[in-house]
Amino acid sequence: MFDNRTHVENNQSDNKNARLILNPQSKLWYVYDKNCKTQHIQRKISLLIIVTIVVVLVIIIIPIIVTNRQNKKGQQTLTTTFSGIESASSIITLTETISRCNVTSCRERIQKSIAQNWTYDTVNFTECNSCSRATYPNFPSDWSTRWYDMNFLIYTSESSDCAGNPYIGNVEFCQYACLKDITCIGFSRAKAALDNSSSAGCYLKKNINLDKVYNHDIWYTIIFRRYDID
Numbered sequence: 206m207f208d209n210r211t212h213v214e215n216n217q218s219d220n221k222n223a224r225l226i227l228n229p230q231s232k233l234w235y236v237y238d239k240n241c242k243t244q245h246i247q248r249k250i251s252l253l254i255i256v257t258i259v260v261v262l263v264i265i266i267i268p269i270i271v272t273n274r275q276n277k278k279g280q281q282t283l284t285t286t287f288s289g290i291e292s293a294s295s296i297i298t299l300t301e302t303i304s305r306c307n308v309t310s311c312r313e314r315i316q317k318s319i320a321q322n323w324t325y326d327t328v329n330f331t332e333c334n335s336c337s338r339a340t341y342p343n344f345p346s347d348w349s350t351r352w353y354d355m356n357f358l359i360y361t362s363e364s365s366d367c368a369g370n371p372y373i374g375n376v377e378f379c380q381y382a383c384l385k386d387i388t389c390i391g392f393s394r395a396k397a398a399l400d401n402s403s404s405a406g407c408y409l410k411k412n413i414n415l416d417k418v419y420n421h422d423i424w425y426t427i428i429f430r431r432y433d434i435d
């Protein structure tokens with residue numbers, strides 16, 4: 206060690222700026238001279254080159270990584286959106302199924318109340334969920350669109366007629382009479398009678414037996430559509 210120092214000190218003649226430095230931590234002697242400085246500069250340059258390479262790599266690689274990640278994110282978002290659309294469609298389908306007015310159950314519930322002379326508001330009837338609201342003594346007003354004219358007569362017979370025939374009144378009156386009778390599916394009426402004629406007779410029917418149904422010159426039948434056609 207000391208020899209080295211001597212050697213270095215001897216070299217001082219060649220290099221006036223050379224110094225011997227003791228690193229207090231490692232307790233080792235180091236030569237510090239101009240050559241060293243040059244080496245330092247060379248090291249600095251090497252370091253600079255390495256740093257530059259690293260920086261360039263980072264500049265190139267980071268955007269690639271970020272882009273990849275964004276792509277992945279994009280895919281995830283897309284996937285999420287698609288499953289979102291799927292759930293949305295299922296919810297819509299579900300809502301459609303749930304929100305359809307069950308005309309049969311609502312009508313039965315209203316018929317019962319009317320038969321008992323009980324006032325009602327259909328918002329209180331679970332049977333009338335999603336049906337348009339009606340209060341005593343009415344049925345939901347949009348059910349007026351459920352009536353269809355059929356060009357046939359259902360002949361009068363015990364098996365096809367409801368109780369109380371004939372009902373005398375305009376079409377609206379007969380429709381209401383039919384809705385109130387739990388067995389009624391429609392009524393036959395004279396073709397010549399005006400809808401607003403209060404003196405025309407309606408024959409309420411409880412079923413359509415094919416052997417009792419005929420096309421007729423004078424009579425037609427108005428049928429209440431209980432089910433939605435999908």
Ligand SMILES: *[C@@H]1O[C@H](CO)[C@@H](O)[C@H](O)[C@H]1NC(C)=O
Nearest residue numbers: 305307308309310311313332
């Ligand atoms: C409507 O309600 C009746 C009972 O009131 C039930 O038998 C029928 O299945 C229901 N219809 C639908 C489509 O839910």
Ligand SMILES: *[C@@H]1O[C@H](CO)[C@@H](O)[C@H](O)[C@H]1NC(C)=O
Nearest residue numbers: 317318319320321322323324
């Ligand atoms: C409902 O009221 C009518 C008269 O408005 C009456 O003739 C009928 O008996 C009543 N029905 C019941 C179940 O109370």
Ligand SMILES: *[C@@H]1O[C@H](CO)[C@@H](O)[C@H](O)[C@H]1NC(C)=O
Nearest residue numbers: 324325326327328329340341
């Ligand atoms: C409907 O139910 C509410 C309470 O839920 C009640 O206050 C109201 O009187 C009911 N309406 C009819 C017409 O029964």
Ligand SMILES: *[C@@H]1O[C@H](CO)[C@@H](O)[C@H](O)[C@H]1NC(C)=O
Nearest residue numbers: 375398399400401402403404
């Ligand atoms: C019945 O309706 C016809 C048109 O369809 C009209 O000319 C007539 O005045 C109406 N009669 C009554 C009593 O409202």
